[in-house]
Amino acid sequence: MASATISTEPAPSTGEALDSPRRIFVIWIVLVTLVALGGVIAVLAIGGRPDPSALRAAAPLLDGAWRFHIGDDPHWADADVDDSDWETMDLSAPASSHDGDVGLPNYVGGWMAHGHPGYQGYAWYRRTVTVPAGNRAWDVLGPTAVDDGYELYWNGVRLGGSGRLGASPRVVGTRPMIFALPADAAGTHAVLAIRAFMQPGNDASADGGGIHVAPTLAPRPESHALYHVQWWRTIAGYIVEVIEPLAMFALIGLALAVRPRSSHPSFIAFACIALALSAVKRLDNAIVSWTDLMSLPTYAWLSKVLWMPLSVAAWTHTWNRWNTRSSRAIDGATLLLTLVGIVGGAMQVTAMTHVFRLGLLVLLALIAVRMVRGGPMRIVALATMAFILVAQFAGELGSIGVPTIWFPFGIGVTLTQYAYAIAIPLLALLIVRTLQSKST
Template sequence: MRYAVWLASLIMLGAYATSACSASVEPVQTVSISLGHSVVALNGPWRFKTGDDLRWASPDIDDSQWETVDLTPAPGAHDADVGLPGYVPGWSMRGHSGYIGYAWYRTRVTVDGDKDARLALAGPTDVDTTYQLYADGKLLGGPGVFSGKTPTVYSVQPTVFPLPVAPVNGTHTYLIALRVWMDPSDAGDENGGIHIAPSIGDADGIDLLNQVQWLQTFKGYVVDAMEPLAFVLLAIIAAALMVRRSSDSYRWLVAALLLTAWLRANQVLFFWTHVESLHAYDVITAVLLVPLALATWTLAWRDWFGVDKRPWLRHVLVALTIIYMLLSLIGRPWFASEATRGLKDVANALVDYVRLIDAALYLWTIGRGLIGRFRLSACLAAFAAVLVGVGLFAAELSKLGVQGIWFPYGTGVSRTQFAYAGFIAVLFALLLMRFAAYARVRLCR
């Protein structure tokens, strides 16, 4: 019986909050919320304005002339990465296409709850690109560092912000303000600002919501955390083959496995922690690791198949890798911001051509490896190379319209994660086959 009463109350609360969010626009908009032991998403209406002025955090500022923004998501909407629910398009789809920089969101919330209740906010879990959260003019925090000319951006993670003022006599009106910065690297057709609204509720309810959000984030990247361990183990096995001093070379395979492990682990490091800023992540991933991985995997398969070992391929790949790194750095939106947009567009276009040349050399190496070698081990090696290529050339596959992510059981699993999981199993089998072959040769001596 108590469960039925609780459920009915929750349904009534949701209906009441929804009706409040869809109310007609008034000069000063206030969302009224009756809180028991519950959590309510602050979908709006929000006041929105591009630009930046710290005075906009104050409750005394008149925002009646600002734009009105509704962050109510469509039923079943979720982000395109890990599957966090409540996703809405950003300001690029709301009349501010191409805008990069600061913007503010403000809303007034009247909370009617127990006078001794501890209240808190769950910060937005999807924002382009970082934010600071204010309540009644007081800074509560945020994932970015706003001390410089432009903020230092870290990943947006589920965060709890205790509200500083308890409701007086059970009722209090809060002015909630979000100062948002969109980094040039996040420019896109649907991007800009808040994608998943913050929530307000009693502290225990917000803590539970935070745990659910972290669980979803953990599930979204746990495969990326496990696969690097498998890559390192495979590198150790390949290194053991080198110790046997066979005529085959595995140094490039070991290097490729370790680079790929670093590449995947770096993604987990960025999204699970605040050890690495967005720009550091961008340099390590796009400028360094990706070009190096493309070159080392091509050389790894050249050595595995024992194809043309004349140095021309290595020289070409070294040159392409250096060119790729330089062009990729020039094309980063945050690098040398005084450079013309045209120069960066040219650099990024040339990166695409370099990647196509890398892809052609990669496929050529696989094809040469299969010529005259249609035995099981060669076919398995070619299959493993294709699986790795799915991850290495993910951008090109997406441009061809190949689906890049699926959401089994509500959690995002990418095409690359599936491909690498298959590759790990196939390469492990191939390495065992090589061990067995070397053992047979030794026994025959």
């Protein structure tokens, strides 16, 4: 009988066995990050392209002088209304102008910058439009930036609008819209009237109120081609607000998979909560900008009262658990300050919101000091924490002069988005590094 062969190869050490899953996780983190980055850059590049000159030649902006009147009267939609004593509002945009968020071109200041500072409510815009003669069908592309909702009328007939106006207005995020003109519109003159509504109580800039980008008169099929261009720009403006939340949810899945073998299970549990809250907060930006699912007041309330205070508090609890022993005093102070932040947001008391945010910033600084003195994996942990803090406190950085938005490819990308783009893969690497061997 042949003798048994005894292997002389050394058994893998615990460290080698542990490095294998870590290495696999790291490779996947790098690959997914690169794919997501490439996809975002592609969408930004497509959406940031200027309107094709051929389309704009056939589809001019209805800029220039409009008749303007604050207040509201449904009869102001009628073609025979005498508007000779109305104000004149010029919707001509300076060259290369764009809004400070998405990068929408042809941006002009609203009625607050034209003699009506602080006014919120209804106002009307009117002008006569000449449709070129011929046998082509014509459309009007609605204004792509309005504070906050609008209705568009053609010779007194309502063609559509953004949101719901009237006795109980419901305003939503403005997005590209297209309205078909009557079949016999070619070769005629008509009055285009726009009823705009700015939600009272909303935060408003010094140039807020009403129409910021003039509508467009366009023949088909150029109108539909330009409509698609506008939608690409709108999608690009908020694509990061979808990709980053998806990455956060994926990171939650990774964290939950790692947690049973992690040296920091409590940290991971709170990180999952913080990631979920941050993801929902960011995702709301895309939802309110692309759909009618959420009204602007609901969006603002959720952000100020729930998502903002809860997400900052969750990150504070998370980092308090990175050290071997968390501080109960910091946990207690965080809960108290969070209550102040929620009440301040609900009651719209700015001072309470400032106390909450600055208070948590102080607590996070104390946590960082503790991490420097004795925390594990200090460099990666502190770097990750720093980028998350930049994302959470971008407003405060902006108040001291730090730029908070840039326009690569002509599309706005905020400091918060850049910070999360770095923080998410760093946090993934940090979580993977907490893996322990099965025997530990």
